[in-house]
Structures are given as C-alpha cells and as structure tokens.
Amino acid sequence: MGWRAEQTPHIAAGLLLLLLAKLPVTCHQDHQDAVHITAILGESVVFNCQVDFPEDIPVPYVLQWEKKVGETGQDIPIYIWYESYPTHSGEGYEGRVSRVAPDSPYGAASLNLTNIRESDQGWYECKVVFLNRSPNQHKNGTWFHLDVHAPPRFSITPEEIIYVNLGDAIILNCQAEGTPTPEILWYKDANPVEPSGTVGIFNDGTELRISNIRHEDIGDYTCIARNGEGQVSHTARVIIAGGAVITMPPTNQTKLEGEKVQFSCEAKALPGNVTVKWFREGAPVAEVAALETRVTIRRDGALVINPVAADDSGQYLCEVSNGIGDPQSASAYLNVEYPAKVTFTPTVQYLPFRLAGVVQCYIKANPPLQYVTWTKDKRLLEPYQTKDIVIMNNGSLLFTRVNQNHQGRYTCTPYNAQGTQGSSGPMEVLVRKPPVFTVEPEPLYQRKVGESVEMHCEAQEAEGTQRPSVVWRRRDGLPLQKSRVRALGGNVTIDTLRRQDFGIYQCVASNEVATIVADTQLVIEGTQPHAPYNVSGTATEFQVTLRWQPGYAGGPDYKQDYTIWYREAGFSEWTKVPVTPSGATSVTINRLQPGTTYEFQVNSKNTIGEGMMSKAITIRTLDVGAKPKAAPTAPGPVDEKVFQNAPEGSGPKSGPPRNLTVTEVHNGFLITWQAPLERAQLVQYYTIKYRTDAQWKTLNRGQIRPEETSYLVKNLVGGRTYYFRVLANSATSYESSDEVKFPVPARVKHKAITAGVVGGILFFIVAIILSVCAVKICNKRKRRKQEKAYNMVAARLTDLRAADSTQVPFKK
Ligand SMILES: *[C@@H]1O[C@H](CO)[C@@H](O)[C@H](O)[C@H]1NC(C)=O
Ligand SMILES: *[C@@H]1O[C@H](CO)[C@@H](O)[C@H](O)[C@H]1NC(C)=O
Ligand SMILES: *[C@@H]1O[C@H](CO)[C@@H](O)[C@H](O)[C@H]1NC(C)=O
Ligand SMILES: *[C@@H]1O[C@H](CO)[C@@H](O)[C@H](O)[C@H]1NC(C)=O
Ligand SMILES: *[C@@H]1O[C@H](CO)[C@@H](O)[C@H](O)[C@H]1NC(C)=O
Ligand SMILES: *[C@@H]1O[C@H](CO)[C@@H](O)[C@H](O)[C@H]1NC(C)=O
Ligand SMILES: *[C@@H]1O[C@H](CO)[C@@H](O)[C@H](O)[C@H]1NC(C)=O
Numbered sequence: 096m097g098w099r100a101e102q103t104p105h106i107a108a109g110l111l112l113l114l115l116a117k118l119p120v121t122c123h124q125d126h127q128d129a130v131h132i133t134a135i136l137g138e139s140v141v142f143n144c145q146v147d148f149p150e151d152i153p154v155p156y157v158l159q160w161e162k163k164v165g166e167t168g169q170d171i172p173i174y175i176w177y178e179s180y181p182t183h184s185g186e187g188y189e190g191r192v193s194r195v196a197p198d199s200p201y202g203a204a205s206l207n208l209t210n211i212r213e214s215d216q217g218w219y220e221c222k223v224v225f226l227n228r229s230p231n232q233h234k235n236g237t238w239f240h241l242d243v244h245a246p247p248r249f250s251i252t253p254e255e256i257i258y259v260n261l262g263d264a265i266i267l268n269c270q271a272e273g274t275p276t277p278e279i280l281w282y283k284d285a286n287p288v289e290p291s292g293t294v295g296i297f298n299d300g301t302e303l304r305i306s307n308i309r310h311e312d313i314g315d316y317t318c319i320a321r322n323g324e325g326q327v328s329h330t331a332r333v334i335i336a337g338g339a340v341i342t343m344p345p346t347n348q349t350k351l352e353g354e355k356v357q358f359s360c361e362a363k364a365l366p367g368n369v370t371v372k373w374f375r376e377g378a379p380v381a382e383v384a385a386l387e388t389r390v391t392i393r394r395d396g397a398l399v400i401n402p403v404a405a406d407d408s409g410q411y412l413c414e415v416s417n418g419i420g421d422p423q424s425a426s427a428y429l430n431v432e433y434p435a436k437v438t439f440t441p442t443v444q445y446l447p448f449r450l451a452g453v454v455q456c457y458i459k460a461n462p463p464l465q466y467v468t469w470t471k472d473k474r475l476l477e478p479y480q481t482k483d484i485v486i487m488n489n490g491s492l493l494f495t496r497v498n499q500n501h502q503g504r505y506t507c508t509p510y511n512a513q514g515t516q517g518s519s520g521p522m523e524v525l526v527r528k529p530p531v532f533t534v535e536p537e538p539l540y541q542r543k544v545g546e547s548v549e550m551h552c553e554a555q556e557a558e559g560t561q562r563p564s565v566v567w568r569r570r571d572g573l574p575l576q577k578s579r580v581r582a583l584g585g586n587v588t589i590d591t592l593r594r595q596d597f598g599i600y601q602c603v604a605s606n607e608v609a610t611i612v613a614d615t616q617l618v619i620e621g622t623q624p625h626a627p628y629n630v631s632g633t634a635t636e637f638q639v640t641l642r643w644q645p646g647y648a649g650g651p652d653y654k655q656d657y658t659i660w661y662r663e664a665g666f667s668e669w670t671k672v673p674v675t676p677s678g679a680t681s682v683t684i685n686r687l688q689p690g691t692t693y694e695f696q697v698n699s700k701n702t703i704g705e706g707m708m709s710k711a712i713t714i715r716t717l718d719v720g721a722k723p724k725a726a727p728t729a730p731g732p733v734d735e736k737v738f739q740n741a742p743e744g745s746g747p748k749s750g751p752p753r754n755l756t757v758t759e760v761h762n763g764f765l766i767t768w769q770a771p772l773e774r775a776q777l778v779q780y781y782t783i784k785y786r787t788d789a790q791w792k793t794l795n796r797g798q799i800r801p802e803e804t805s806y807l808v809k810n811l812v813g814g815r816t817y818y819f820r821v822l823a824n825s826a827t828s829y830e831s832s833d834e835v836k837f838p839v840p841a842r843v844k845h846k847a848i849t850a851g852v853v854g855g856i857l858f859f860i861v862a863i864i865l866s867v868c869a870v871k872i873c874n875k876r877k878r879r880k881q882e883k884a885y886n887m888v889a890a891r892l893t894d895l896r897a898a899d900s901t902q903v904p905f906k907k
C-alpha cells in the first residue's frame with residue numbers, strides 16, 4: 096500500500112502522463128467475452144465494470160476508460176479517474192461521461208455515457224490499474240461493444256405542394272438518416288405506390304419518379320422512412336397548377352366627378368401568389384400621370400380612384416397572373432359624368448361675309464350634350480326662327496350665309512342631363528370678307544409618267560384681315576411626297592411624276608376668316624382608269640339596265656373594262672358581274688328579285704389595273720304585275736329623286752328616318768318610324784308621303800312634331816297597294832326614309848283617309864301586344880282577345896287625342 100497523501104500528486108501526474116502518452120497497445124481483435132450493448136441515439140448507457148481488488152483488499156487504483164478509434168484501432172482514453180483528482184474526459188466526451196453513483200447497482204468502475212452520438216458506436220475498454228503493483232500483474236480490461244441505434248429522420252423531403260401540369264415529369268426525393276439505415280416506403284394516398292411504365296422508385300427507394308403525369312397520378316404522395324427504432328413520414332401533395340382565374344371581375348361604373356370609384360379584380364390560382372396589374376386604355380395606371388396621385392391598387396387587387404376626374408372615363412383593365420399559363424384579364428368602363436362645360440372661349444371669332452361660317456362653342460359634356468343656348472348681344476338667340484342659323488350637333492353655330500347683321504357679341508351655354516357649369520365668356524364675332532384666289536389652278540393638268548407639273552395658285556386677303564396661307568394637298572388625304580414636291584408661294588411643282596400621282600389636288604388658302612379651296616385634277620397618262628360617272632339605270636321586275644359615262648381611261652388608247660358590283664340594299668355581300676363585250680358602257684343585270692331595292696356601283700380597269708368605283712346608286716325593281724314605266728329614266732319609282740336628293744346646298748339636314756313600318760290595327764293603319772340616327776336634333780317636323788300611283792301626296796294634316804314617331808291612318812282603300820315615305824324636315828331641307836310598300840287587303844272598306852297622331856310610347860304598348868300575337872300566329876279566337884286588349888289601349892289613345900282636332904271616333 097504506502098500511498099500517502101503527500102506522494103500522490105507526483106505519482107498521479109506521472110501516471111496520467113504515462114497513460115495519456117501511450118499505454119502498451121494490447122490488441123483485441125475479437126473479444127469473445129465482450130459485452131454487447133445497444134443504445135439509442137441521444138439517450139444514455141451504462142457500461143457495467145467491477146473493480147476487483149487483488150485478494151479483495153482495497154488498494155489505490157486508477158480507473159481508465161478507453162475507446163478504440165480509427166482504422167488502426169488505436170485506444171484513446173475517454174475517461175480517467177484517480178481519487179480526488181479532477182477527472183479527465185477525452186475529446187468529444189466532455190460532460191458526457193461520469194461514474195455511476197456509488198449506491199447504484201452497477202459495478203464501481205461503471206461508466207455512464209450520456210447524450211449518445213452515432214460516433215460513440217464501437218469498442219470500449221474498462222481498465223483498472225492498481226498502483227504499487229508491478230505492471231505485468233495488471234489485469235486485462237473488460238471489453239464492451241456499443242451499438243448506437245437512431246430512429247429515422249429525414250434529411251431531404253419533397254415540397255409539401257407540388258404544382259404540375261399534365262404531361263410533366265417529376266422526381267420526389269425522400270432521404271432519411273438513422274441506424275440501422277432506414278428503409279423508404281412510398282404510398283400514394285393510402286396505398287403503396289405500384290411501379291408502372293411511368294412511375295418508378297429509384298436509388299434505394301429515395302426517389303419516386305413520374306415521367307408523364309396523368310390525371311390518375313394526381314394525389315398525396317407519402318414517403319415513410321422506418322427502421323427498428325421507429326418511423327417518420329412526409330406527405331407531398333401533387334396538384335395540377337392552375338393559372339389565375341378572375342373570380343370577381345370589375346364592372347362598368349358611372350360616377351359623378353369628384354366621387355370615388357372602386358373596381359374589383361379578385362382572382363383564384365394555384366399557387367395563389369397572384370399579381371394584379373391595372374391598365375387604363377392600355378397603359379399601366381402607374382404610368383398615367385393624370386391618375387398618379389389619385390389611384391391606389393389595394394391588396395385584394397381592387398383599383399381605387401379617389402376622387403374621379405372628368406377625364407378618367409375610359410376602359411380599365413386588370414390582368415392577373417401567378418406565372419402559370421397566360422395572364423387573364425377583365426375590363427370595365429368608367430363613365431364619369433359632369434355638367435356640360437365650356438372648355439375654351441375664343442375672344443374673337445370671324446365669319447366670312449357671304450359664305451358659310453361657324454361660331455365655335457368648345458364644349459365638354461358627359462352624358463352627351465343635349466342642347467346649347469346662345470345669346471347675341473345679351474339677347475337669347477332663337478336659331479329656329481332665324482333662317483340662316485343652325486345649332487350644330489356639337490353646339491357650335493352654323494351660319495349658312497353670313498351677312499353683316501351676324502356680327503355681334505355672343506355667348507354659349509351648354510347643357511346635358513347633369514345641367515351646365517355655366518356660360519362661355521363673351522365672344523366678339525366679326526364679319527369679314529374671306530380671302531379670294533387671284534390665281535387659280537387650271538381645272539386639269541395632263542402629264543406623262545416621268546414629266547413634272549407646276550400648278551399655280553395665289554390668294555389675297557380682304558382689307559383688314561391677315562394674309563392667307565396657301566398650301567397644297569391631295570383631296571383623298573394621301574400625303575404629298577416631299578422629295579418630289581417643291582412649293583414656292585402658292586405654286587407647287589411635282590417632279591418625275593408617277594402613275595400614283597393622279598388624282599384631285601386642292602389649293603387651300605386660309606386665314607382667320609375663312610378657308611377657301613380650289614380643286615384641280617392631275618391626270619397621269621398611263622394610270623388606272625378614273626371612276627365611271629353619271630351612272631343611271633332602269634328597272635323591270637327582274638332586270639336592271641345600267642348606263643354610265645367612262646372616266647378618264649388612264650392614257651391615250653387605253654381600253655377600259657367594267658365590272659358591276661351590286662347587292663340588295665343593306666346587305667353586305669356584293670355580287671360582281673363583268674361587263675361584256677369589253678368596253679361596253681351599259682349592261683343589263685338579270686335574275687333580280689322584284690320589288691327589291693338594289694345598290695349598284697361600276698368599277699373600271701385597264702391594262703394597268705383597277706380604277707376607282709363610281710358612286711353607288713340605288714334602284715328598285717318593279718313589283719310583279721306592275722307595268723313598266725313609260726319613260727323609265729330615273730332610277731326607282733317616280734319622284735324618287737325628289738326624296739333622295741334634297742337640293743344640294745339647301746342647308747343642313749338630319750339623317751333619314753328609320754324603320755318605317757305600316758301595321759294594320761283594329762281601327763286603321765299605324766305608321767311608325769324611328770328618329771334619324773344622325774343629327775336628329777335638326778328635325779323640325781315630319782311629313783308622311785304616300786302614293787298609290789305615280790303621284791305622291793301628303794298624308795298628314797298639320798305638322799308631325801319631332802318627338803312623335805307614329806301616326807294612325809283611319810282608312811286606306813282596300814285592294815290597293817300604297818307606298819309610304821316619311822320625310823324628316825329640317826329648317827331648310829329634308830331627308831326621306833326608305834320607301835315602304837303596303838298592300839291593303841281587299842276586305843278593307845273604302846273610306847276617305849282620316850288620321851290622327853299617336854304618341855310614341857302608346858304605340859310601343861300596341862307594338863308589344865301585336866308582336867306577342869304575331870309570334871303566336873293569331874287565329875280568330877286569339878284575335879278577339881287581342882281586340883279586347885287593344886281596346887284597352889285604344890281607350891287611352893282616345894283620351895290622348897281628345898285635344899287633337901283630327902280626332903276620329905273609334906269604331907265599336
Ligand atoms: C447517467 O447520467 C444521467 C445524466 O446525468 C443520469 O440522468 C442517469 O441517472 C445516470 N445513470 C445512472 C445509472 O447513474
Ligand atoms: C489478457 O489478454 C491476452 C490476450 O487476449 C491474454 O492472452 C491474456 O491471457 C489475458 N490475461 C489475463 C490475465 O486475462
Ligand atoms: C360596359 O361598357 C362597355 C362600353 O361602354 C360595353 O361595351 C359593355 O357591354 C358594358 N358591359 C356591361 C356588362 O354592361
Ligand atoms: C408564383 O409561384 C410559382 C411557383 O412557386 C412561381 O413559378 C411563379 O413565378 C410565382 N408567380 C409570381 C407572379 O410571383
Ligand atoms: C362642330 O362641328 C363642325 C362641323 O362638323 C365643325 O366644323 C366644328 O369645328 C365643330 N366645333 C367644335 C368646337 O368642335
Ligand atoms: C407662281 O406662278 C405664277 C405664274 O407662273 C407667277 O406669276 C408667280 O410669280 C409664281 N409665284 C411665286 C411665288 O413664284
Ligand atoms: C352627267 O349628268 C349631269 C347631270 O346629272 C349632266 O349635267 C351631264 O351633262 C352629264 N354628263 C354627261 C357626259 O352625260
């Protein structure tokens with residue numbers, strides 16, 4: 096024994112050094128008597144080791160635990176204990192190794208290894224070295240083999256949601272660690288994945304590959320990693336990616352200026368990372384400077400404009416996308432309404448003496464302008480009472496022939512459904528003489544290709560007005576080729592003429608008072624023919640014979656060939672008929688339908704190409720049984736000209752009344768029409784014309800006011816065929832509707848024509864009843880019913896017409 100307290104430090108230190116430096120290596124290749132222990136990763140294990148004192152007499156000893164490491168099987172100490180000296184823990188074992196408590200059931204040399212790592216796996220030796228013994232007497236240690244087991248844990252897993260398109264190929268990768276090495280199992284929904292032509296499991300089960308995704312491949316894929324210590328699972332959901340779909344598109348909205356507007360644009364998508372973009376009239380809203388401070392796009396995609404301005408009206412389009420497929424878009428219109436306003440007041444405006452002139456009122460209005468009131472010299476102007484003055488669609492004043500009295504101080508006030516934002520400022524209107532041409536171009540210049548042409552023009556202002564500017568242009572609006580065109584004052588020269596240079600040229604002289612125009616024609620020999628003109632025709636039931644004058648042939652000795660284009664008026668398909676023999680300037684078109692209106696145009700071509708179309712004319716074929724007219728020169732029925740061509744320059748007029756219909760009703764015949772589409776405000780009254788032979792007569796007594804669009808005729812002569820037209824009369828002109836033919840059934844008894852005006856709304860009620868009945872094909876029983884219904888309406892008609900002098904009692 097003889098260990099004494101004062102000696103021990105030296106001995107222990109020397110021993111430790113010795114131990115640490117190198118103990119004689121004992122080779123333990125196989126330790127049959129070794130203890131095999133299995134531990135679980137992260138948990139603790141106790142290596143049970145006894146201290147067997149020699150002769151059972153306790154003596155001082157050093158306890159040393161070693162671990163065999165590396166390929167060479169070198170033993171390194173992981174725990175050394177000696178008496179009251181601090182224990183030594185090997186690298187990587189700090190804090191994890193300790194001796195068991197003395198009162199534990201384990202041997203005194205037992206080692207408690209905690210927080211087990213996978214690297215702890217291997218051989219351990221427990222050595223008890225008794226001091227003051229000769230080394231050769233020391234006992235071999237006890238050997239342990241530690242197996243570290245770990246439950247599986249995933250190192251690589253697929254995304255939880257995988258967006259695919261049908262036909263895609265995907266690889267799901269699932270890798271797990273653990274001891275023993277976990278196996279990987281794949282399940283689709285609740286069932287094991289069955290490998291097939293397109294589905295396979297590779298790389299020790301860690302990869303599931305689907306080469307061509309079909310509908311049945313969509314679902315939840317679960318990979319399970321398991322070993323003896325446990326299992327873990329991970330599920331990946333494979334779903335078909337969906338591009339964004341708009342679920343709440345924006346809707347059209349009407350707002351008053353200053354209000355706030357919000358357009359929704361909600362979308363669904365898979366994946367749901369939708370971005371919403373907004374465009375106004377095609378431009379991103381963020382780039383619309385006028386909107387900049389007033390526009391926001393909310394998180395839910397909605398566009399908010401607050402407050403809206405008059406100019407914000409227009410199309411707003413939202414575009415949604417999640418990066419899959421094409422972006423979807425939806426649009427809506429914003430309609431910003433505001434009272435009509437004058438945008439600009441010119442302080443001085445000029446009217447050209449003895450010409451037509453316009454005093455402008457610059458207006459903005461939404462809803463559209465309803466009317467404009469004008470004052471002249473502080474008195475309300477009544478244009479309807481003044482022969483030469485018309486208020487145009489856009490509110491400006493048109494003077495059809497200016498005289499000195501028109502000079503004055505004017506204001507205009509525009510109105511729409513929202514009212515007005517006030518009058519213009521006063522505008523001084525001065526009547527001045529227009530400029531005049533002092534040199535006018537010749538009516539026609541004829542040149543050959545390659546030559547040049549000089550066209551002359553000069554204009555002079557009247558006293559007290561500005562010098563007019565003189566420019567040249569083509570009447571058809573095509574640009575002049577700068578490189579070949581030289582202008583010198585009012586003279587223009589075009590060099591190296593080409594065929595395309597043919598056409599009408601205009602010398603335009605303008606100053607503040609008026610713009611005057613002089614036309615000239617430039618003919619290039621060797622061009623396409625010019626349009627045929629003076630086209631006329633005569634009709635029988637089934638044929639129309641057309642005649643025309645040839646236009647310029649395109650050059651000397653050029654031959655023209657003609658083609659007739661025709662169609663039933665109002666239908667879009669043209670039929671083309673070449674005219675034979677070549678060069679003929681009249682042709683008969685056969686196989687037409689009787690009683691039908693056709694449009695005709697004549698086109699000409701020469702060796703260079705097709706020329707321009709003639710003006711279109713309309714001709715109506717005769718009704719079956721009608722006699723051909725004695726002198727069939729004018730197209731269509733007698734007097735047609737009168738209605739189609741109100742004298743040129745006779746003043747502005749509306750478009751034609753539309754949809755003229757004649758319907759037999761219980762107590763007469765109802766003539767109805769629709770107001771013209773164009774310039775309806777010019778209509779001052781309507782006139783109904785009718786004829787049964789060549790002679791047109793006026794049907795109505797008194798004027799039909801512009802707001803009325805129907806008229807009741809009491810009695811027409813049974814068995815006769817009537818033709819009707821409605822004329823829309825403006826102050827100085829008129830426009831005719833199409834002609835409507837109405838054969839009066841023979842059962843209708845003859846009575847003198849009597850008539851009455853029917854309000855448009857009341858007619859509407861009648862029309863509904865009639866059309867319902869028409870659908871059902873009235874039989875007699877239904878007819879009685881209908882009469883009853885109509886009488887109810889008629890009773891109201893009577894009330895309405897009680898005030899009218901042309902009232903006619905109803906037949907009971
Ligand atoms: C081993 O050490 C751990 C941690 O200190 C302790 O919880 C456990 O009780 C010890 N085991 C024994 C047998 O002493
Ligand atoms: C120690 O181990 C060696 C080799 O395994 C063996 O030959 C020897 O007999 C053992 N000694 C004792 C005392 O067990
Ligand atoms: C929205 O307004 C536009 C243009 O005014 C129109 O073409 C479209 O039909 C409107 N849509 C709806 C749903 O009213
Ligand atoms: C949305 O996510 C998908 C998939 O993560 C990605 O491909 C796409 O680019 C994203 N789209 C947007 C608009 O961020
Ligand atoms: C009004 O219309 C006439 C005829 O179309 C036109 O000449 C005039 O410039 C227009 N005025 C304004 C202010 O738009
Ligand atoms: C235009 O041509 C006419 C006639 O040749 C000539 O008298 C006039 O001086 C020319 N004008 C200019 C500005 O060259
Ligand atoms: C063409 O018709 C107009 C009237 O419509 C007539 O004045 C002119 O003489 C005709 N021209 C020819 C060449 O027949």
Ligand SMILES: *[C@@H]1O[C@H](CO)[C@@H](O)[C@H](O)[C@H]1NC(C)=O
Nearest residue numbers: 752753754755756769770772
């Ligand atoms: C005529 O009336 C019918 C039915 O009321 C309508 O469908 C058609 O568009 C109208 N035609 C015109 C030119 O207004």
